[in-house]
Amino acid sequence: MSFFNDENRKLADEIVARYPRRRSAMIPLLHLAQEQAGWITQDAMQEIASLVDSTPAEVLGTGSFYEMFKFHEVGKYVINICGTMSCQLLGADDLIHHAEERLGVKAGGTTSDGMFTLERAECQAACTEAPTLQINYRYKYRVSTTDFDRLVDQLAAGALVDEIPQHGVLARVRQSIPTDRSVGAADPADENEPPVWMISGAQLRPEGGGA
Amino acid sequence: MTLRGTPIARAPGFIANDTPRIVTSRFEYDDSYSLDRYLATGGYEGIRAALALGPEATHGEVRDATLLGRGGAGFPAGVKWGFCPPGVWPRYLVVNGDESEPGTYKDRLLMELDPHQLIEGCLIACYAVGLSQCFLYVRGEMAVAQERVAAALNEAYAAGYVGKNILGSNFSVDIVLHWGAGAYVVGEETALIESLEGNRGMPRLKPPYFPAAVGLYGMPTIVNNVETLANLPWIMNNGAAAFTQIGTESSPGTRMVAVSGHVKRPGVYEIVNGTTTFRDLIYGDDMCGGIRDDNDLKAFVPGGGSAPWFTEDQLDIPFEGRVAGSAGSMLGSGAVMVMDSTTDIPSAALTLTRFYAHESCGKCVPCREGGSWLEKILTRIVEGEGTNRDLELLMEVGQTICPGDFPHASSERLGLEAVPFPYQMTTICFVGPSAFTPVHSAMTLFRDEFEARITKRDLIPVAVIGGES
Amino acid sequence: MTDVNQSASSTVAVTINGVDIDAHQGELLIAAAERNGVYIPRFCYHPRMDPVGMCRQCLVEVDTGRGMALQPSCMLTVSDGMQVDTESEKTKRAQEGMLELLLVNHPLDCPVCDKGGECPLQDQTLAFGPGESRMVEEKRHYEKPIPISDIVFLDRERCVLCDRCTRFAKDVAGDPLISFMQRGNETQVLTFPDDPFNSYFSGNTVQICPVGALTAKPYRFRARPWDLEEVESTCTTCSVGCGVAVQASRNELLRYQGVDVDEVNHGWLCDKGRFDFESVSSAERLRTPMLKNPDDAAELVGTEWNSALNAAADALRDRSVGIIGGARLTNEDAYAWSKFARTVVGTNNIDAQLADGLDATMIASLPKATIHDACSADTVLLIGPDLKEELPVLFLRLRGAAEKRMTKIVEITTAPTGLTRYAAESHTSTPGALAHDVSNVLDADPSLTTGRVVVIVGRANLAASPSEVEEAVGVLQRRIPAATYLPALRRGNVMGAIDMGLTPDLLPGRVSLEVGREWFENAWGTVPDAAGLDTAGMLEAASAGRIDTLVLLGADPIVDVPDRDLVERALAGVSTIVAVDNFATTSVRRADIVLPASGYAEKGGTTTNIEGRVSALGQLVTPPGTARADWMIAAELAYRLGGDLGLESVGDIAAEIATVVPSHLAPTPELSPETLLEESDVGDTSDDDDEQVPVVPSIDVPAPAGWVAPAMSEMKPADSYALRLVARRSLYDAATATAMSPSIAHLAESAAIRIHSSELARLGLTAGDHVNVTSSKTTIAIPVAPDDSISRGVVVMGVNQPGVGAGELIDLRSAVTEIQLETR
Structure with a gap:
């Protein structure tokens, strides 16, 4: 039973090590699983359970609380059209109806070619640019129905692959804490002293440091 | 450090004005994030x-x-x-x-x-x-x-x-x-x-x-x-x-405010705290520049979807928490959503209620069950399937989530006196009450729009058989 | 977890509905109100779990100095000056509102719901609810019900999401196999797909479910609550002694529910204890006495009591007799059999333990600890079996205490146990070397010897001689003189049996033969001179032809004595076997005379748990056929042998125990069987009101036996080619409590030998392959199961799993059992 490929397994161990308690890595590891497979499989949850010292039931329990995790196959591009107030005031409902017709699926559905999953989403924090949508969590602002059609055409033609990675990939830059710079995480149960600078005050070298 | 793929477009929305720039000072540089x-x-x-x-x-x-x-x-x-x-x-x-x-x-x-x-x-x-x-x-x-x-x-x-x-x-x-x-x-x-x-x-x-x-x-x-x-x-x-x-003694500095909806220049503004008023923000030439198409302002949400609504009567309230609170709402997360005279109020209220019902974590019963019940009743009304009784039911279900006096904006025009924010609630957090806030505001300020949607009468209970009529 | 036992807590001034109540510092308002007779409705609150404040049903108006406001009373600790109104308009309105919302999506299928009639949702709706529903929309629908384990069914439509079952699974049982899934209005409780809620404690979730969402297979659609009769009793499936309410309808046991005994079980039961009521009403129960068919030794033929008792009396008269067993008996039964053996049969050959326990004198003389002591000790030293498998609710208590950092568990074990992951330290011990390993652990960390130390002592490995445990106790007594001990002996009333003298070296009251002789000769008239034999001794003697008649008093030595070969030789070596039992077990089928005994809930009496706590056993149903109480069988046999035990009722026996048994002469009221029997209003207590006069006023009450620990023996060097066997028990095994309870019988795992995967690889085996296992006794074939938690050089096998048992391989005379594995 091994879900993560070697590279991701190494990454998973690195992520787990950043937290004082393993379980905190639950959501990042679910993201990593979704990045690898596009959605979250049972194998993935079983492996995550063992990585974070939990049970598969708890992994699914935690994962299914969050909107972004998909427990069934979804399209290569998940299109989330915002339907919350600011977007609704500026025509989100029309955009969603249009999208449903254009893609031939109801919100929540996936096109038969597996390219698109359409979702009605909640506020995306781009309210001034309404109506907005996200494709695999990349924003498109002030989207008209014409814009939408053009987007779908471009995606179907593979024109936006550089801008929009496949579903599951979020940040394409990962945090990487260099070992020689890392302070490290300790279980709070094993650590009950104040940090050193709180005891002695900071000792700033006269010449300073940094870049 | 270079990003893989093509560079990502700068996040739009920010609009500079004459305010001192505390947190947005680098926003106009192309490489502001480096x-x-x-x-x-x-x-x-x-x-x-x-x-x-x-x-x-x-x-x-x-x-x-x-x-x-x-x-x-x-x-x-x-x-x-x-x-x-x-x-x-x-x-x-x-x-x-x-x-x-x-x-x-x-x-x-x-x-x-x-x-x-x-x-x-x-x-x-x-x-x-x-x-x-x-x-x-x-x-x-x-x-x-x-x-x-x-x-x-x-x-x-x-x-x-x-x-x-x-x-x-x-x-x-x-x-x-x-x-x-x-x-x-x-x-x-x-x-x-x-x-x-x-x-x-x-x-x-x-x-x-x-x-x-x-x-x-x-x-x-x-x-x-x-x-x-x-x-x-x-x-x-x-x-x-x-x-x-900068700002006032109790609300110093600046704050970022996003204005969205029916304004001419929706955008994110860094404004002076405590002194800037909603009128400055919505109508100011260096800010939103007024309502789109020069329509009338119908209502605005002053502080994020959870905040009770204001109308033109509150336009001169400044960004000062206590003033907004005693006027019956809050400044919340610096989010102003503006509705012009063309807005369909029941639909707008439904959109927000649906949001909070959908986002309920499911822990507290009033939020989990009450929020989605509110959504169902409201949907029924918006779709023209509501009955007279539904309007009262909306308010009564809301009372189970937020018992007692609910805050609303004071308005001599409408004969309303403000109840200070926040309200009492039967839930742990504000998600539950937030499902009711838009309903309460909309029903208080624009009840006629709801009544106009009611096309059905309650079934009249059959009189006692054999009773006099 | 809220401790009901608020010891030494200071009082807080709280007013509820205008009345000052007695509230303790730190107490939750909902609990303080209930203690004072004000019941606040609730669904999620449970006194034995941390509050979550989910259902909001317990909202009441509270003023803590800033004006009245609705507050959830399950989350609010009482504070000085608190004013509470549980009856105000606002409170009522809130409580009605919550109930209305809870019913919004509830299916209201009460007529076909098992919970109907005992349903908190139903009851509280009646008492606090709105009386009508205004919900006209479609309710939530789910497939109903779905099995979430072999025993438990879940109906998500009925669920009110109170988090009780899920909290129990995670926080109390440590088995988070059920969890909330999804979010908001779609939240539901579920397992992971294909990973069922297989917890030893799953039945508790059914009991604490405040609606009919969780139901247990054995009770589904069996009865309506108002048809149930109930008696409070004590579970005797193991020796923890959990409080239990036994429920029956029309003379058939239908359900056990946990009863919250603060000192013992906190309301919880293990699934074996909860569901093995099925074995009591099993069609396989012995209903009539039987005699061996003279023409066909393989057949037992039914007879009537008179013939069977006469035949048994003949077999006991003037013969060399050994009596094995008795831990199934009540204290009163055990006393009667002890007196019968000593005064009528004239033998000290009697032993309630089956060569799988510990020296009774050691157990009787060690300073005792309670479960509470263990759960609050600075250190618990665990040198015993896997408590999760053998004493599950003790495991639950210790796990909870360790998780809350109320105690620190230090385990010294040959193979990982259920407590290993909760233990502060888990040291691996080599089979046979326990005393050395204990000594080394204490050397390495002398701090373990300070503070309050409770030792839990039992048999971790039935393939090693008990002397390793006795030596280890010797080490502990020298190194930690103030330590107290909690014996981990598992059979239902083994502690009561030892107390009542069902042991060769002790007379009733934990007194030695020598010290107690005068006292008991006065009380009973006679005490046999010759020292008695323990079970191993009796079996050796029987195999050498020195015992004529073997009495199996609820004992199944073929599967329970960890030396199958010895038992076979013994059974072959005696001329008569008399069995007193509930079932025709493997051993009973070999008997010449079989006497059916009444079982659990079929007789009143008392039982004694591992702490020495005596509690009542309730009677609710009648025994099958003509089965009789064990004490009656003893009395009848005595009569036929020309004796008279002078015992005519359970009450008689209880009264005699209270006047004769030294340890029970001045018991605290809670330890007095008499008081318990009276209070519980069960059993046939004697109706004569004669003042009980001490029988032997002139003699000093004999002192309890003392025990001298054996010296530490030399460590036997391990045979480098051999593997050492660890033989342990599992909760679900092939014994009758499991095997005769259809709902749990299939949960017993088949016999297998567990071994580190590297050893398997060395042998070229994969999981499931059969391997030949050879010891000094024999060779058996058994499937292998890889288990990397087991040390190399050690293999683990079950004692009594379906299939082949470890007893085949074990020689009771050997210090350890060494085995060789060969591919077949």
Whole structure:
């Protein structure tokens, strides 16, 4: 039973090590699983359970609380059209109806070619640019129905692959804490002293440091 | 550090005006998010100033600045920091970057466009309060913000600004980028901590009221909003006194406000706290420039989707928490949503109620069951299937979530007297009441629009058989 | 977890509905109100779990100095000056509102719901609810019900999401196999797909479910609550002694429910204890006495009591007799059999333990600890079996205490146990070397010897001689003189049997034969001179032809004595076997005379748990056929042998115990069987009101036996080619409690030998392959199962799993059991 490929397994161990308690890595590891497979499989949850010292039931329990995790196959591009107030005031409902017709699926559905999953989403924090949508969590602002059609055409033609990675990939830059710079995480149960600078005050070298 | 793929377009929305620029000062540079730009514009001088002052004095400076939390509750950050019980270690910092309150758009800009400013803010907080590790929780759907913060952290670690012996001092702290996965309620600080612990993001019981006492892993934890922390470098560089020169005594500094909906120039503005009024914001030439098509203003949500609505009667209220509170609403997360005279009020209310019903974590019965029941009743009304009784039912279900007097805006015109915010509630957090807020505001201010939708009569109970009629 | 036992807590001034109540510092308002007779409705609150404040049903108006406001009373600790109004308009309105919302999506299928009639949702709706529903929309629908384990069914439509079952699974049982899934209005409780809620404690979730969402297979659609009769009793499935309410309808046991005994079980039961009521009403129960068919030794033929008792009396008269067993008996039964053996049969050959326990004198003389002591000790030293498998609720208590950091568990074990992951330290011990390993652990960390130390002592390995445990106790007594001990002996009333003298070296009251002789000769008239044999001794003697008649008093030595070969030789070596039992077990089928005994809930009496706590056993149903109480069988046999035990009722026996048994002469009221019998209003207590006069007023009450620990023996060097066998028990095994309870019988795992995967690889075996296992006794074939938690050089096998038992391989005379594995 091994879900993560070697590279991701190494990454998973690195992520787990950043937290004082393993379980905190639950959501990042679910993201990593979704990045690898596009959605979250049972194998993935079983492996995550063992990585974070939990049970598969708890992994699914935690994962299914969050909107972004998909427990069934979804399209290569998940299109989330915002339907919350600011977007609704500026025509989100029309955009969603249009999208449903254009893609031939109801919100929540996936096109038969597996390219698109359409979702009605909640506020995306781009309210001034309404109506907005996200494709695999990349924003498109002030989207008209014409814009939408053009987007779908471009995606179907593979024109936006550089801008929009496949579903599951979020940040394409990962945090990487260099070992020689890392302070490290300790279980709070094993650590009950104040940090050193709180005891002695900071000792700033006269010449300073940094870049 | 270069990003893979093509460069990502700058986040639009920010509109500069004449306000002093505390947190948005680098927003117009193309490379605002790079370390080079940050250093060229005074970056990481604030933490240097703090290190020279020592932790206690740094904390004192922030306390003196009366920096109000920008996440929604508006609690002074310096006071919150002081709630850590003495002698209990370790302590943690959790950065709330889970911006998702309807209408709110500012933290994402701060993370995408000036991540180093945020990182420096984190360092100052950790240094002042003795926080041994920082978790920077970015909303899951904000892939670009995650990339920018990750890249900035990688630069900052490499350059010695984060990690062991920062700037050669004995101050050492790790900042760990953490990211969510789509759940509005996680913006509530105890739910945020639950989520960070790898659990379902359900708010914790109160008391304790502040995670500063019992937070992450049961340890003292400071949860601060992104914008709050982004103010810290400026405060350390310029001093608390300079900060309090801006705005009013009780609401100093500036704040970022997103104005969306039916205005001519929707956008994110950095405005002077305490003195700027909603009229300035919505009608000011250097800001939104008025209502689209010069329509009349019907109503506006002054502080994020949870806030009770205002109308033109409240336009002259300034961005001052207590004034807005006693007028029956709140400034919340700096999100103004404007509805013009063409707005279909029941539909607008339904959109917000649906949001909160959908985002209920499911813990408290009134929110879990009541919120979705409100949504069902409201949907029925909007679709023309409602009955007379449904209007009362809406209010009664709402009363189960928020018993007692519910705040509403004072209006001589409408014969309303304000009940001060906040309201009483039967739930742990504000998600439940927030499902009722739009219903209550809309029904109070525009009941006629609901009544106009009622096409059906209640079934009249059959009279007692054989009774007189 | 809220401790009901608020010891030494100060009082807080709280007013509820205008009346001052007695509230303790730190107490939750909902609990303080209930203690004072004000019941606040609730669904999620449970006194034995941390509050979650989910259902909001317990909202009441509270003023803590800032004006009246609705507050959830399950989350609010009482404070000085608190004013509470549980009857105000606002409170009522809130409580009605919550109930209305809870019913919004509830299916209201009460007529076909098992919970109907005992349903908190139903009851509280009646008492606090709105009386009508205004919900006209479609309710939530789910497939109903779905099995979430072999025993438990879940109906998500009925669920009110109170988090009780999920909290129990995670926080109390440590088996988070069920969890909330989805969010908001779609939240539901579920397992992971294909990963059922297989917890030893799953039945508790059914009991604490405040609606009919969780139901247990054995009770589904069996009865309506108002048809149930109930008696409070004590579970005797193991020796923890959990409080239990036994429920029956029409003379058939239908359900056990946990009763919250603060000192013992906190309301919880293990699934074996909860569901093995099925074995009591099993069609396989012995209903009539039987005699061996003279023409066909393989057949037992039914007879009537008179013939069977006469035949048994003949077999006991003037013969060399050994009596094995008795831990199934009540204290009163055990006393009667002890007196019968000593005064009528004239033998000390009697032993309630089956060569799988510990020296009774040691157990009787060690300073005792309670479960509470263990859960609050600075250190619990665990040198015994896997408590999760053998004493599950003790495991639950210790796990909870360790998780709350109320105690620290230090385990010294040959193979990982259920407590290993909760133990502060888990040290691996080599089979046979326990005393050395204990000594080494104490050397390495002398701090373990300070503070309050409770030792839990039992048999971790039935393939090693008990002397390793006795030596280890010797080490502990020298190194930690103040330590107290909690014996981990598992059979239902083994402690009561030892107390009542069902042991060769002790007379009733834990007194030695020598010290107690005068006292008991006075009380009973006679005590046999010759020292008695323990079970191993009796079996050796029987196999050498020195015992004529073997009485199996609820004992199944073929599967329980860990030396199958010895038992076979013994059974072959005696001329008569008399069995007194509930079932025709493997051993009973070999008997010449079978006497059916009444079983659990079929007789009143008392039982004694591992702490020495005596509690009542309730009677609710009649025994099958003509089965009789064990004490009656003893009395009848005595009569036929020309004796008279002078015992005519359970009450008689209880009264005699209270006047004769030294340890029970001045018991605290809670330890007095008499008081218990009276209070519980069960059993046939004697109705004569004669003042009980001490029988032997002139003699000093004999002192309890003392025990001298054996010296530490030399360590036997391990045979480098051999593996050492660890033989342990599992909760579900092939014994009757499990095997005769259809709902749990299939949960017993088939016999297998567990071994580190590297050893398997060395032998070229994969999981499931059969391997030949050879010891000094024999060779058996058994499937292998890889288990990397087991040390190399050690293999683990079950004692009595379906299939082949470890007893085949074990020689009771050997210090350890060494085995060789060969591929077949």
